[in-house]
Amino acid sequence: MAQVGQFALALAFVVSAYSVIASLIGIRIKNDKIIASGKHAAIATFLCITMAIGALGYLFVVSDFSVAYIAGHSNRDLPLYYKIASIWGGQEGSLLFWGWLLTVYSALVVAQNWKKHSSLMPYVTAILMGTSLFFTAMHLFVVNPFHLGGVVLADGTQNLWTRPDGAGLNPLLQDWMMVIHPPMLYLGFVGFAVPFAFAMAALLTKQLGDTWIRSTRRWTMVAWFFLGTGIMLGGNWAYHELGWGGFWAWDPVENASLMPWLIGTAFLHSVMVQEKKGMLKVWNIVLVTMAYIMSIVGTWLTRSGIVNSVHAFAQSPVGAYFLAFIIMALSAALYLLVDRLPYLKSDNEMESVVSRESSFLFNNLILLACCFAVFWGTMFPVISENMPKWLGGGERITVEAPFFNKVNVPIAIFLLFLTGVGPLLAWRKASTNSLKRNFLIPAVFGLGMGGFLLVWPGLRPWPIGSGEFYSWLALMMATFVAVTIFREFYKGARARAKGTGENFVEAVMNLTLRNTRRYGGYIVHFGFVLLFLGWSGQAFKVDMAGIEAGIGDTFSLHQYVFRVDDLAVEDNPNYTASQAKVAVFENGRQVAIMKPEHREYKASNQPTSEVSLRSTAREDLYLVFQGGNTDGSKAIFQLYLNPLVAWVWVGGIVLGLGTLIALLPNKKPTPRKQRAIQSEEAKEVEVSS
Amino acid sequence: MKFLRRALLAILLVSTLGLGAPDRFKDLSDKFICLCGCNMGTLNMCVMIHCGHAVPMRAELKELIDDGKSDEAISASFVDKYGKGVLSAPPMSGFNLSAWLMPFAALAFGLLVVIYVVRNWKAHTPETQTPGPFDVKYQSQVEEELKKFTPED
Numbered sequence: 001m002a003q004v005g006q007f008a009l010a011l012a013f014v015v016s017a018y019s020v021i022a023s024l025i026g027i028r029i030k031n032d033k034i035i036a037s038g039k040h041a042a043i044a045t046f047l048c049i050t051m052a053i054g055a056l057g058y059l060f061v062v063s064d065f066s067v068a069y070i071a072g073h074s075n076r077d078l079p080l081y082y083k084i085a086s087i088w089g090g091q092e093g094s095l096l097f098w099g100w101l102l103t104v105y106s107a108l109v110v111a112q113n114w115k116k117h118s119s120l121m122p123y124v125t126a127i128l129m130g131t132s133l134f135f136t137a138m139h140l141f142v143v144n145p146f147h148l149g150g151v152v153l154a155d156g157t158q159n160l161w162t163r164p165d166g167a168g169l170n171p172l173l174q175d176w177m178m179v180i181h182p183p184m185l186y187l188g189f190v191g192f193a194v195p196f197a198f199a200m201a202a203l204l205t206k207q208l209g210d211t212w213i214r215s216t217r218r219w220t221m222v223a224w225f226f227l228g229t230g231i232m233l234g235g236n237w238a239y240h241e242l243g244w245g246g247f248w249a250w251d252p253v254e255n256a257s258l259m260p261w262l263i264g265t266a267f268l269h270s271v272m273v274q275e276k277k278g279m280l281k282v283w284n285i286v287l288v289t290m291a292y293i294m295s296i297v298g299t300w301l302t303r304s305g306i307v308n309s310v311h312a313f314a315q316s317p318v319g320a321y322f323l324a325f326i327i328m329a330l331s332a333a334l335y336l337l338v339d340r341l342p343y344l345k346s347d348n349e350m351e352s353v354v355s356r357e358s359s360f361l362f363n364n365l366i367l368l369a370c371c372f373a374v375f376w377g378t379m380f381p382v383i384s385e386n387m388p389k390w391l392g393g394g395e396r397i398t399v400e401a402p403f404f405n406k407v408n409v410p411i412a413i414f415l416l417f418l419t420g421v422g423p424l425l426a427w428r429k430a431s432t433n434s435l436k437r438n439f440l441i442p443a444v445f446g447l448g449m450g451g452f453l454l455v456w457p458g459l460r461p462w463p464i465g466s467g468e469f470y471s472w473l474a475l476m477m478a479t480f481v482a483v484t485i486f487r488e489f490y491k492g493a494r495a496r497a498k499g500t501g502e503n504f505v506e507a508v509m510n511l512t513l514r515n516t517r518r519y520g521g522y523i524v525h526f527g528f529v530l531l532f533l534g535w536s537g538q539a540f541k542v543d544m545a546g547i548e549a550g551i552g553d554t555f556s557l558h559q560y561v562f563r564v565d566d567l568a569v570e571d572n573p574n575y576t577a578s579q580a581k582v583a584v585f586e587n588g589r590q591v592a593i594m595k596p597e598h599r600e601y602k603a604s605n606q607p608t609s610e611v612s613l614r615s616t617a618r619e620d621l622y623l624v625f626q627g628g629n630t631d632g633s634k635a636i637f638q639l640y641l642n643p644l645v646a647w648v649w650v651g652g653i654v655l656g657l658g659t660l661i662a663l664l665p666n667k668k669p670t671p672r673k674q675r676a677i678q679s680e681e682a683k684e685v686e687v688s689s
Numbered sequence: 690m691k692f693l694r695r696a697l698l699a700i701l702l703v704s705t706l707g708l709g710a711p712d713r714f715k716d717l718s719d720k721f722i723c724l725c726g727c728n729m730g731t732l733n734m735c736v737m738i739h740c741g742h743a744v745p746m747r748a749e750l751k752e753l754i755d756d757g758k759s760d761e762a763i764s765a766s767f768v769d770k771y772g773k774g775v776l777s778a779p780p781m782s783g784f785n786l787s788a789w790l791m792p793f794a795a796l797a798f799g800l801l802v803v804i805y806v807v808r809n810w811k812a813h814t815p816e817t818q819t820p821g822p823f824d825v826k827y828q829s830q831v832e833e834e835l836k837k838f839t840p841e842d
Contacts (some may be wrong), residue, residue, distance in 0.1 A: 358803075361803050
């Protein structure tokens with residue numbers, strides 16, 4: 001089967017190269033048949049890479065340890081679903097998976113858009129297949145997952161062998177989240193290739209109107225949705241698997257996923273300005289290019305070994321190839337952009353600084369500043385190490401979470417403020433009256449929350465540290481933004497309910513479905529508010545380390561008392577687990593049983609801690625079984641009390657739901673209903689003005 | 690109501706927890722990284738129970754705190770022993786200061802660019818007529834109408 005995979009890769013290489021060449025030659029000599037053959041070759045590439053990844057999956061399922069990649073990332077007793085997830089458990093397989101997803105996107109784009117955008121599609125095909133060619137070359141020549149295991153002897157011949165069992169999948173990856181987190185993340189990364197291909201095709205064909213924007217907005221949103229979901233799932237995985245009580249450590253791999261997401265967010269906002277006003281055309285091309293480039297940069301960062309990361313793949317030769325590809329793609333995009341500048345003039349001018357357009361410009365600025373801060377912090381260890389000594393460099397400086405938090409948290413809180421402001425500003429120019437009308441109530445609520453936190457419970461944001469201050473500020477801003485969103489829904493639904501006779505809930509539903517993009521966007525913003533609510537709790541996290549306790553022993557934290565009821569050992573073919581059963585009491589009443597585990601994986605001989613969580617809207621209890629004490633008589637625990645963490649996950653779900661709603665087509669109202677609603681909305685306006 | 694009560698309780702809890710005394714050991718643990726190569730981040734974050742680096746480093750930190758050393762003296766002691774790489778964030782001096790300044794410098798530069806772009810755009814916009822009483826009366830109404838009836842924004 002390894003040979004089948006190898007053959008499929010070789011075939012994919014030839015076919016994807018043909019697709020690029022045929023598309024370009026077909027365009028040049030204006031031959032539709034050759035262009036169509038390029039399209040068919042793109043679909044054939046998808047089939048070939050599907051065959052290759054199918055072969056790799058089969059090799060994992062049958063535990064064929066003659067293949068080095070299988071032997072290094074699986075073992076016989078690994079459950080089937082982890083065997084399949086092992087496909088993306090290492091460098092070679094994850095790159096193949098990435099390449100496969102690219103061909104899936106390519107085939108879908110070609111099938112969906114060929115007739116609709118016939119002049120753009122040959123270029124789109126060539127660009128997507130050009131990227132695919134690069135990845136296929138990497139699979140085939142640099143990080144081939146089908147290489148057989150063995151050693152090269154002194155005479156140059158290879159001595160092949162089959163191991164009786166594999167080294168096993170990294171225990172940290174043996175988690176259900178790992179089955180879905182990487183595919184989501186990769187779908188996001190790879191998805192940005194589609195808008196990039198359309199943008200470049202638009203530049204090449206000089207068709208720089210709204211066509212490429214309209215065709216790619218949804219694709220960008222799809223990529224953004226998957227990337228965001230992948231990031232949230234990764235955070236959840238880190239939270240329940242790594243055992244340090246947090247969900248975001250600003251690790252280079254996390255940063256690599258955040259950067260294209262931030263740029264994608266900027267694009268999804270600025271694209272509206274181009275659609276509405278025909279402005280920011282150059283900027284949108286720049287953003288789409290950056291989102292694509294940053295998704296490749298992230299791959300380069302984590303696979304080249306250039307930065308240290310808890311996730312990073314072993315150092316491999318892929319780094320140089322990725323860097324060359326990045327430079328080539330960026331240079332080509334920049335050249336095209338500069339060459340086509342005369343075709344990218346704005347249709348309109350900015351009329352006022354206080355307008356929706358300018359708020360999007362500021363929103364873009366903040367998002368990009370955030371992205372730059374993340375990039376700069378991630379790269380600074382490399383920069384400082386390579387800087388000459390006379391400039392103060394020459395030593396590798398560490399940049400961890402404390403730096404990123406200090407720099408990014410204030411920027412993010414300002415972004416939250418803009419989240420509330422932007423949607424309430426009118427296009428072109430907002431009048432003083434409308435500013436007062438739209439902002440007075442939310443501002444009063446926001447400031448009220450700030451005052452409430454200061455006075456009643458006595459939160460003092462200034463004496464201890466910046467964390468408390470930022471939490472206070474974030475909660476105040478979150479209230480402001482939440483009120484602006486609720487008011488938008490309330491005003492719209494009230495008008496609709498009056499006009500149609502629908503009850504309020506029906507009106508909210510239909511209002512949302514009638515303008516999915518606008519109200520889906522508000523829901524996304526509300527998800528963002530909830531994320532901030534969850535993050536604000538992190539300043540108040542408390543923990544107890546090194547708790548030694550045997551059966552019957554108790555320990556306490558705040559209002560909770562913990563009693564160890566049992567310590568047991570479970571053995572299965574994959575691992576041996578030491579398990580604790582801990583009863584939790586709150587004010588004398590038992591509220592939970594927690595069962596943390598400490599596992600020793602047999603194949604890899606690596607330990608992991610399986611965290612036990614008790615999650616409520618108010619706080620999480622997070623118990624880690626770290627192992628036994630030196631004489632084995634007691635267990636050692638670490639305990640965290642994490643306020644508000646659940647809201648991070650709720651926020652992530654709301655954010656995802658909002659995106660899915662925004663992706664839905666608008667529901668068309670009946671003409672009668674439309675007239676009734678318009679009449680009521682006009683009355684609403686009269687009253688409010 | 691249940692949701693509101695829970696949210697209120699959550700905010701109350703956050704506020705109450707904020708009243709606690711600062712944990713100097715925890716704060717200082719965040720300033721140094723574990724050098725075991727686990728790449729988990731700061732001393733606080735290394736979860737290996739018998740870590741050959743984190744455990745003695747934490748003990749050393751505790752000893753320095755108990756000796757009454759200042760934060761600066763503790764940092765200096767760790768840097769002397771382990772090198773600048775032990776700090777979890779770049780020191781605010783020399784070239785490393787650029788790590789802190791660059792993001793904000795980039796933000797300030799971006800802000801200048803945005804202001805320039807907006808002003809430039811506005812400068813090219815032909816002067817509109819002074820709004821008459823009719824315009825003033827209906828300006829806000831038109832804005833609301835535009836916002837509500839725009840099919841997609």
